[in-house]
Amino acid sequence: MGGQYYPPQPQPYMNNGQMYGGWRPPYPPQQYPALMQQHPSGRMPPPPPGGAAAPGAGPAPGPSQELTQTATIRNAVNLKKNTLEAVPIPGTPNKLAITFTFDASQPCAVTTFVAATEEPARACRLTPAKQEAAPPLFYEKGLGLKFPGSAPEGAQHVIDMGLYDEAALFAAGRDTFPLVVRLETVTDKGRREGRTLQELSPGAEQQPWVQSQTTFAVLHREEDGSFAVRTTKQKIWVEGVSYELQEIYGLEQSVAAARADADDADNEERLCVICLVNERDTTVLPCRHMCMCHECAQELRKQTSKCPICRNQVESLLHIKMYKGPKPLPQQALTER
Amino acid sequence: METSQLPRRIIKETQRLLSEPVAGISAAPSEDNLRYFNVIILGPDSSPYQGGMFKLELFLPEDYPMAAPKVRFLTKIYHPNVDKLGRICLDILKDKWSPALQIRTVLLSIQALMSAPNPDDPLDENVARHWKTNEVDAMNTARQWTAAHAQPQ
Numbered sequence: 001m002g003g004q005y006y007p008p009q010p011q012p013y014m015n016n017g018q019m020y021g022g023w024r025p026p027y028p029p030q031q032y033p034a035l036m037q038q039h040p041s042g043r044m045p046p047p048p049p050g051g052a053a054a055p056g057a058g059p060a061p062g063p064s065q066e067l068t069q070t071a072t073i074r075n076a077v078n079l080k081k082n083t084l085e086a087v088p089i090p091g092t093p094n095k096l097a098i099t100f101t102f103d104a105s106q107p108c109a110v111t112t113f114v115a116a117t118e119e120p121a122r123a124c125r126l127t128p129a130k131q132e133a134a135p136p137l138f139y140e141k142g143l144g145l146k147f148p149g150s151a152p153e154g155a156q157h158v159i160d161m162g163l164y165d166e167a168a169l170f171a172a173g174r175d176t177f178p179l180v181v182r183l184e185t186v187t188d189k190g191r192r193e194g195r196t197l198q199e200l201s202p203g204a205e206q207q208p209w210v211q212s213q214t215t216f217a218v219l220h221r222e223e224d225g226s227f228a229v230r231t232t233k234q235k236i237w238v239e240g241v242s243y244e245l246q247e248i249y250g251l252e253q254s255v256a257a258a259r260a261d262a263d264d265a266d267n268e269e270r271l272c273v274i275c276l277v278n279e280r281d282t283t284v285l286p287c288r289h290m291c292m293c294h295e296c297a298q299e300l301r302k303q304t305s306k307c308p309i310c311r312n313q314v315e316s317l318l319h320i321k322m323y324k325g326p327k328p329l330p331q332q333a334l335t336e337r
Numbered sequence: 338m339e340t341s342q343l344p345r346r347i348i349k350e351t352q353r354l355l356s357e358p359v360a361g362i363s364a365a366p367s368e369d370n371l372r373y374f375n376v377i378i379l380g381p382d383s384s385p386y387q388g389g390m391f392k393l394e395l396f397l398p399e400d401y402p403m404a405a406p407k408v409r410f411l412t413k414i415y416h417p418n419v420d421k422l423g424r425i426c427l428d429i430l431k432d433k434w435s436p437a438l439q440i441r442t443v444l445l446s447i448q449a450l451m452s453a454p455n456p457d458d459p460l461d462e463n464v465a466r467h468w469k470t471n472e473v474d475a476m477n478t479a480r481q482w483t484a485a486h487a488q489p490q
Contacts, residue, residue: 273437274402276346291437300436303403308437 068318073238076106077183079215081231086159096159103143106185109136111202112157113180124242126203130163133202169219172232177216184212208240248283250290272296273308283318294319343371350440362444372397381452385479389487405434413486415479417456417465426460
């Protein structure tokens with residue numbers, strides 16, 4: 001699969017919530033073992049706000065590059081990938097309805113594409129092979145929103161099995177995907193500039209004033225003859241840059257344990273494997289094992305260059321600050337429960 | 338017992354070893370040195386060590402958990418990966434050590450090594466040769482040693 005830097009399966013990715021540890025590096029992505037990796041053929045990320053460093057200017061040399069802080073990107077929309085399904089439509093053989101559940105902290109537009117080609121070099125434009133993309137469905141913000149819901153236009157978001165070889169729907173190509181779902185919102189800046197979701201045409205090159213999440217999936221046939229959908233990747237588009245979401249191993253347990261046992265200081269699931277005292281907040285790259293606190297992580301670097309979990313070489317460490325306050329923020333709405 | 342300068346990790350590991358012991362393994366810190374553990378591993382079922390009670394010593398060096406614990410059999414054992422001095426040839430005690438491992442996991446690994454001797458990576462050449470040329474006879478010897486040396490007093 002194109003652009004897969006890491007061992008691909010299994011991928012229950014970090015769908016825990018509202019925050020995606022991300023970063024906005026002032027230097028090219030190739031140098032950077034990315035938590036959210038930029039699409040390899042993507043363009044240079046924009047310079048950081050304030051324009052302190054020119055694009056391409058490297059980080060200051062020195063030990064600072066060993067432990068990197070994350071920036072946080074709040075994901076305004078999130079398709080719960082386990083809910084994505086292709087279900088038979090009564091009375092309409094050969095057609096499957098595309099259904100899923102999602103959260104949106106902003107009004108959003110939803111479009112679906114069948115057998116579509118993505119062009120990363122053209123702002124992730126999506127072009128379906130045969131079926132023209134159905135008109136987008138618009139939603140106000142909310143939790144657990146159902147697609148397609150009751151809107152009559154929803155009936156157009158289907159997979160017309162009669163148009164395709166089954167094989168074409170069962171495997172992804174380099175840039176072609178059997179099923180693609182895109183959720184788009186207008187950024188705050190875009191809204192101030194008077195931009196609206198209604199300006200968007202389905203699958204067009206994405207604008208810098210759009211923040212989106214795109215889910216790529218393949219179909220496969222179950223033993224009973226029905227179809228199941230498997231998500232292969234999810235990407236987000238922020239400020240004109242496309243990032244692929246990557247799982248962090250250990251983050252979900254950590255967050256879940258912190259919620260379930262906020263008072264249980266001895267729950268080892270969320271504690272640094274080295275000191276067994278502090279909470280885990282540091283991810284090893286490139287293997288993405290979140291297993292240490294940042295103090296122990298730095299101590300470890302002095303002693304060894306191997307990840308404590310998998311013994312692979314540590315290239316860098318990523319310190320992730322997680323929100324753990326008592327009151328949920330509005331953005332926490334995106335948390336999957 | 339002086340616990341003040343003992344790292345929290347060691348205190349926690351010790352507490353859990355005592356409160357939730359692993360089946361067939363007991364480990365308790367020495368009263369005068371909380372980094373020194375007296376360990377007993379029962380010979381695993383369907384191994385030539387079955388019915389035996391094997392004493393070991395385990396020491397946590399100053400740089401634990403960055404460095405592996407030092408472990409040694411005190412009870413004589415006929416095993417291709419254990420030498421006459423009781424030293425154990427086990428990768429996680431050497432180059433495969435990881436600070437994510439604990440006393441508990443180390444002792445479980447030793448218990449597993451007793452169930453599955455590995456004569457291809459020997460510490461005692463003679464025992465290993467015996468094991469590879471006549472496994473039945475070697476296991477008999479191991480059983481005799483268990484009966485002679487590894488009985489509860």
